[in-house]
Amino acid sequence: MRLSARTQYALRAAAELAAAPPGPVPAEKIAAAQDIPRRFLDNILLQLRRAGLINSQRGPDGGYWLARPAADISLADIIIVVEGVSQDSERFPGVAEPLADVWGALRDYEQATLSEITLAHIASGSLPPL
Amino acid sequence: MRLSARTQYALRAAAELAAAPPGPVPAEKIAAAQDIPRRFLDNILLQLRRAGLINSQRGPDGGYWLARPAADISLADIIIVVEGVSQDSERFPGVAEPLADVWGALRDYEQATLSEITLAHIASGSLPPL
């Protein structure tokens, strides 16, 4: 479950938006609250917007907000956007072949868990039973 | 669950030893069976030996073999040796704090699964229910 700093930042920024009162939140505020390098955050928010997860508004009193209710955005939704989809298909010759099943099972569990947890869970601090 | 090529190689090499008949297996044979760069494999086997997971014998008819029964060596045992122990402790300011619990839960599940599966499971091709 190794996540890049970029992905962690994306999740934390999204959590910040989920917890904010309705209305645009400026990137500057997110950066300060989550201690994320400002320019890097711009970059990440842009990616989330292009993916349709958040909306934005320019100009004074502009900022970002979630494009859907927090309960409708899962952690997996965000991770998939930032990490990109992985086309691995490692080779497992001969006797090592069952390893593929192990990785598959772990991946499935992880996927299921991350699809179940939403930004609403994070923002409210009450996670479903894991 | 991102594993480095090095770790994958280590697991595959160990699986090869687990499946081999008793007696030393030369690195060359492992490299061929699992399509692992020869010199790189040397390096990895050395690490496994220093960790006490495998034994070795030099000279003609030398090679490597498991230091313990295959049923007593879990995937986690190998992974911990090769990946090293991670001292991360990421920061999760404010509202993002529950994310730490999610990663913790996922890590625990993964750890439990990988500790349960042994080289004997891999070599025999019969995994415990996942």
Place this chain on the structure above:
DNA sequence: TTTATCCCTACTTAATAAGTCGGCTTCGTC
């Protein structure tokens, strides 16, 4: 004494991640 094998440190190269830069665009206010 030759040959097959492991032992060991250090090095190089390739890939990816992390973060920075410069400047442009939009929009509300005065």
Place this chain on the structure above:
DNA sequence: GACGAAGCCGACTTATTAAGTAGGGATAAA
């Protein structure tokens, strides 16, 4: 319509890690 507060955007640089290579040295059996 000028100004300032914001977001938009591609390209660039730097740091870190992963992956693999090199060049020998040490052992042991025949």
